[in-house]
Amino acid sequence: MAVYTEVPDDEMAAFVARYGIGDLLSVKGIAEGVSNSNFLLHTTQAFFILTLYEERVDAADLPFFIGLMEHLADRGLICPQPVKTPDGQAVGRLAGRPAAIVTFLDGLSVRRPNAAHCGEVGRGLALLHQAGADFPMSRVNSLSVPDWRPLADRAGAAADTVSPGLLQRLHAEIAVHEAHWPDDLPAGVIHADLFPNNVFFLKNRLSGLIDFYFACTDAFAYDLAICLNSWCFEADNSFNLTKGQAMLAGYQSVRPLTAAEIEALPQLCRGSALRFLLTRLVDWLNVPPGALVKPHDPLEYDRKLAFHQRVADARDYGLKP
Ligand SMILES: Nc1ncnc2c1ncn2[C@@H]1O[C@H](COP(=O)(O)OP(=O)(O)O)[C@@H](O)[C@H]1O
Numbered sequence: 001m002a003v004y005t006e007v008p009d010d011e012m013a014a015f016v017a018r019y020g021i022g023d024l025l026s027v028k029g030i031a032e033g034v035s036n037s038n039f040l041l042h043t044t045q046a047f048f049i050l051t052l053y054e055e056r057v058d059a060a061d062l063p064f065f066i067g068l069m070e071h072l073a074d075r076g077l078i079c080p081q082p083v084k085t086p087d088g089q090a091v092g093r094l095a096g097r098p099a100a101i102v103t104f105l106d107g108l109s110v111r112r113p114n115a116a117h118c119g120e121v122g123r124g125l126a127l128l129h130q131a132g133a134d135f136p137m138s139r140v141n142s143l144s145v146p147d148w149r150p151l152a153d154r155a156g157a158a159a160d161t162v163s164p165g166l167l168q169r170l171h172a173e174i175a176v177h178e179a180h181w182p183d184d185l186p187a188g189v190i191h192a193d194l195f196p197n198n199v200f201f202l203k204n205r206l207s208g209l210i211d212f213y214f215a216c217t218d219a220f221a222y223d224l225a226i227c228l229n230s231w232c233f234e235a236d237n238s239f240n241l242t243k244g245q246a247m248l249a250g251y252q253s254v255r256p257l258t259a260a261e262i263e264a265l266p267q268l269c270r271g272s273a274l275r276f277l278l279t280r281l282v283d284w285l286n287v288p289p290g291a292l293v294k295p296h297d298p299l300e301y302d303r304k305l306a307f308h309q310r311v312a313d314a315r316d317y318g319l320k321p
């Protein structure tokens with residue numbers, strides 16, 4: 001359960017009262033997520049999600065995230081909407097952390113996505129990229145190539161307690177991307193964490209997207225690479241070509257990939273696997289004492305990375321010639 005920060009009842013009630021969303025009936029810590037502390041609020045008006053932003057979220061970025069959710073909803077995308085106090089404030093402070101309340105979305109995330117889900121997500125991702133095209137703010141990706149070496153350094157020798165030789169493998173892989181990362185691909189607002197737990201479905205149709213707290217300005221195809229990694233592998237770490245095909249076709253039904261994006265796809269998949277391997281590794285080695293959180297397995301992404309290292313070209317992900 002991701003609850004890093006405990007909130008005293010009286011502080012919680014006073015915080016919620018400022019938003020004018022009815023009287024609090026219940027508050028429950030949410031049993032998913034690893035980045036922030038999330039609570040399900042039930043008030044006399046409706047359900048809401050209260051988020052306390054933890055270490056990985058810079059408070060200075062909150063206007064970008066809040067503005068983006070509003071912008072995407074204005075363009076028809078279903079995503080949580082920030083609730084504002086009568087004087088127009090979305091973000092406040094609670095238990096010493098920046099905090100905000102957003103609307104609750106109906107829908108279920110899928111634990112074992114099938115090819116149809118992957119197609120829906122590919123299409124939804126391209127719609128998100130289109131809807132974000134005229135968003136006026138930008139945010140540098142704070143978990144991209146220049147940030148990977150510091151993450152590996154933070155793990156340090158302890159990496160080898162997770163898997164022998166891991167630190168050396170990380171350094172070698174980082175060096176590849178530092179030397180060859182494509183920096184001229186079509187770019188704009190990307191979600192950057194569109195894993196299955198952040199996508200809701202109703203009757204097998206995509207019904208909403210959540211968790212925009214890694215969103216940033218970066219290559220669209222990198223976002224697609226993140227989704228290929230998080231949706232199209234099986235539990236035994238084999239890549240499912242049918243799911244990859246469905247995702248790529250869904251994406252291209254809205255926004256066709258350029259030749260440069262297709263050529264870069266293997267490296268982008270490799271780089272995004274490395275990014276999640278690194279953050280998971282650092283989180284695995286640094287669980288805050290007393291936090292209610294189940295860190296994700298870093299080695300899942302070590303195995304995915306090994307697959308990408310063997311890929312010849314985008315056809316290996318299911319791209320039709
Ligand atoms: N707006 C929302 N509507 C419904 N459920 C939500 C909403 N936001 C978060 N959740 C629930 O809370 C869980 C954790 O949220 P998430 O944003 O993924 O956490 P984190 O901030 O740690 O990444 C989600 O998996 C989902 O079950």
Ligand SMILES: N[C@@H](CCOP(=O)(O)O)C(=O)O
Binds near residue numbers: 034193197211279
């Ligand atoms: N999706 C990332 C971790 C971030 O998790 P979230 O709770 O913010 O969705 C991973 O799986 O490593």
